[in-house]
Amino acid sequence: MPALIDIIEAGRPVEHHTPWRRAVVTPRIWNLAVEQLAEGRWSLLGLWGEPETVHMALLDAARGIGVISLKSPGGRYPSVGRRHPPALRLERAAADLFGLLPQGLPDTRRWLDHSHWGVSHPLATRPQPPVAASSYRFLAAEGDSLHQIPVGPVHAGIIEPGHFRFTASGETVVRLEERLGYVHKGIEGLMAGSPIDRAARLAGRTSGDSTVAYSLAFARAVEAALGVEVPPRALWLRALMAELERVANHLGDIGAICNDAAFAIMHAHCGVLRERVLRASDAAFGHRLMRDCIVPGGVASDLREEGEHAVRSVIVEIRQRFPHLVELYDNTASLQDRTVATGRLGVELARQYAAGGYVGRASGRDFDARRTPGYAPYDELAFEVPALQEGDVNARVWIRIREVEQSLSLVEQILDRLPDGPIRVDVTQPDGPREGLALVEGFRGDILAWLRIGEGGLVERCHLRDPSWFQWPLLEAAIEGNIVADFPLCNKSFNCSYSGHDL
Amino acid sequence: MRKLLLESLIRPPLTERPPLAREAAIDELAHALDGAARKRLGRSLSIRAVDTGSCNGCELEMHALNNAFYDIERFGFRFVASPRHADVLLVTGPVTKNMREALKRTWDATPNPKWVVALGDCARNGGCFAGSYAVVGGVSEVLPVDLHIPGCPPPPIEILKGLLALIEE
Numbered sequence: 001m002p003a004l005i006d007i008i009e010a011g012r013p014v015e016h017h018t019p020w021r022r023a024v025v026t027p028r029i030w031n032l033a034v035e036q037l038a039e040g041r042w043s044l045l046g047l048w049g050e051p052e053t054v055h056m057a058l059l060d061a062a063r064g065i066g067v068i069s070l071k072s073p074g075g076r077y078p079s080v081g082r083r084h085p086p087a088l089r090l091e092r093a094a095a096d097l098f099g100l101l102p103q104g105l106p107d108t109r110r111w112l113d114h115s116h117w118g119v120s121h122p123l124a125t126r127p128q129p130p131v132a133a134s135s136y137r138f139l140a141a142e143g144d145s146l147h148q149i150p151v152g153p154v155h156a157g158i159i160e161p162g163h164f165r166f167t168a169s170g171e172t173v174v175r176l177e178e179r180l181g182y183v184h185k186g187i188e189g190l191m192a193g194s195p196i197d198r199a200a201r202l203a204g205r206t207s208g209d210s211t212v213a214y215s216l217a218f219a220r221a222v223e224a225a226l227g228v229e230v231p232p233r234a235l236w237l238r239a240l241m242a243e244l245e246r247v248a249n250h251l252g253d254i255g256a257i258c259n260d261a262a263f264a265i266m267h268a269h270c271g272v273l274r275e276r277v278l279r280a281s282d283a284a285f286g287h288r289l290m291r292d293c294i295v296p297g298g299v300a301s302d303l304r305e306e307g308e309h310a311v312r313s314v315i316v317e318i319r320q321r322f323p324h325l326v327e328l329y330d331n332t333a334s335l336q337d338r339t340v341a342t343g344r345l346g347v348e349l350a351r352q353y354a355a356g357g358y359v360g361r362a363s364g365r366d367f368d369a370r371r372t373p374g375y376a377p378y379d380e381l382a383f384e385v386p387a388l389q390e391g392d393v394n395a396r397v398w399i400r401i402r403e404v405e406q407s408l409s410l411v412e413q414i415l416d417r418l419p420d421g422p423i424r425v426d427v428t429q430p431d432g433p434r435e436g437l438a439l440v441e442g443f444r445g446d447i448l449a450w451l452r453i454g455e456g457g458l459v460e461r462c463h464l465r466d467p468s469w470f471q472w473p474l475l476e477a478a479i480e481g482n483i484v485a486d487f488p489l490c491n492k493s494f495n496c497s498y499s500g501h502d503l
Numbered sequence: 504m505r506k507l508l509l510e511s512l513i514r515p516p517l518t519e520r521p522p523l524a525r526e527a528a529i530d531e532l533a534h535a536l537d538g539a540a541r542k543r544l545g546r547s548l549s550i551r552a553v554d555t556g557s558c559n560g561c562e563l564e565m566h567a568l569n570n571a572f573y574d575i576e577r578f579g580f581r582f583v584a585s586p587r588h589a590d591v592l593l594v595t596g597p598v599t600k601n602m603r604e605a606l607k608r609t610w611d612a613t614p615n616p617k618w619v620v621a622l623g624d625c626a627r628n629g630g631c632f633a634g635s636y637a638v639v640g641g642v643s644e645v646l647p648v649d650l651h652i653p654g655c656p657p658p659p660i661e662i663l664k665g666l667l668a669l670i671e672e
Contacts, residue, residue, distance in 0.1 A: 114600075114601045116600040116603065117636050118600070122637070127636075154586075154605050157552075158565050160554050160557070160562065161554050161602060161605065181601055182599065182602050182605070183554070183557070183596065183601070183602065184601055184637050185556055185599055185635055186632070186636050186637035187632075189637070190632065190635050205558040205630075205631060205655075207558060208558035208563060209560070252566070265507065269507070271570035272570060272571050275567060275571075278567070289560060289656070291655065324507060325507075328507065332504070497559065
């Protein structure tokens, strides 16, 4: 049984890839790594393409993180998804964008490419003329009296677009299949060749609800690549923003999940607390969602004096009011009836898909990028990572409740111990290609950012992997056997990002 | 729950004072709106949100309009589930090529008289996503736009000011 480090050492190391190592490997070693994934020894952190090359980021729980790359002349390479299903959609996306040809991939339907771009393989060295549109074949479900319900891409609410195809037997869902890619904006294509500051703005607009986490992931990847030492005060302010973003999103989600069970009072009260957090963030950093506040090299603006006061008072208010809401949630039988045992996700699937965030933690996977691999200043802060085994909607609510409590404590710790000093340093120009990788914990789970900075300090290639890539497929599993009317509840409890996934 | 409800009765309301309609929006609309149609709708507007490629930031602020601070329904605005019930399409994001057809069909399903409000910087001209192989551009590339509400994302109060301009006499 090889360790990840052995696999990396068996390949040709790539210079200037920080902080973890990257190696170009042979197809034999590639397949050996796929074997480890399939047998559940390692987790897949990401898979992305480049013209004639495919990369895979791996997590060996005991020995850390590494990236392996395989040259694929003519685009052909041995498929990962063939043995390890979590890679399926990532491989389909890389095939659409770069014309890569994963050999043995069981599902060769296009994923992001809906035949509307006017070009095929837009990010390949030589993009091809478009291929004629053929209708999308949804997977079959066979049996007596089954019927299909098509939903979307335009949904009945203030929601992002995507298509859900339900096959139901009466009220019971037999199969759900998602079709995504509607909000594909070509972010990776726009980033290629962009100056760092423009790419940073794009990264911050990958998934609006995680704008802080994405800006942080991108900035950390740039700083790793270029060896930039970020001043301590900036690191702490970044964590402050990240925790405020987490609290705001969790509060919104807890209320919205209850609202989908027609329990509007929770939604109203959580909505008030969420609004207070956004206003405090605005007072502290000048933007309600703190967009573009984290930049490579530090943070864009310092914490304002009135902002610190606003954040402290919102913490006091939440501490005062939130416990009553939690009690209400816990003691309302009609609400519990909807959330308990609904949309169960098994521990084994959560592990196989390396599901991050509340989806993973509600199903026994207590991974948190703030702790492992960890990054400053979290190594100096005290916090717990809650985990449950039940995997139902209720468990995903409780993980959020516990995380709100943890984040409140983190915000207080940060404000009490915030170091003085500068908040930003200049990002230097590299004298050759430099590569960086970062893994950052957003409210939804771990976000991976990988990039190469080349000539003139321009971004040559950047890949951002949203936690939703590994959560969307699990929603299909969690809904099985539930009734159609519980889908909104299950979907909201996952709250996957469409934009973050579609890029 | 009883305690929470009772507290809500005795606490002062959180709701903000109604803002004034944004003047720039009124000017923009002066050319676009036909007075007769406005008269027929009175002070009630049904809004259908359509995300055609947004990062979901605009959606977050649209959701906020429903919270106790902004309480958008007191002005007669309602978010509705079907374009067939809508007077206004509130469109966010650059229009992606994969969403162009869906946006057109949503518009076709909306009965006359109808207006299109483009929400956020991306909806104006594609914002930072303009020029991508996957993006058409602003909403006006696909539909006639009556009003733009700028911002990235526009704060709820700005969305409210823009929408109020639609029903101001």
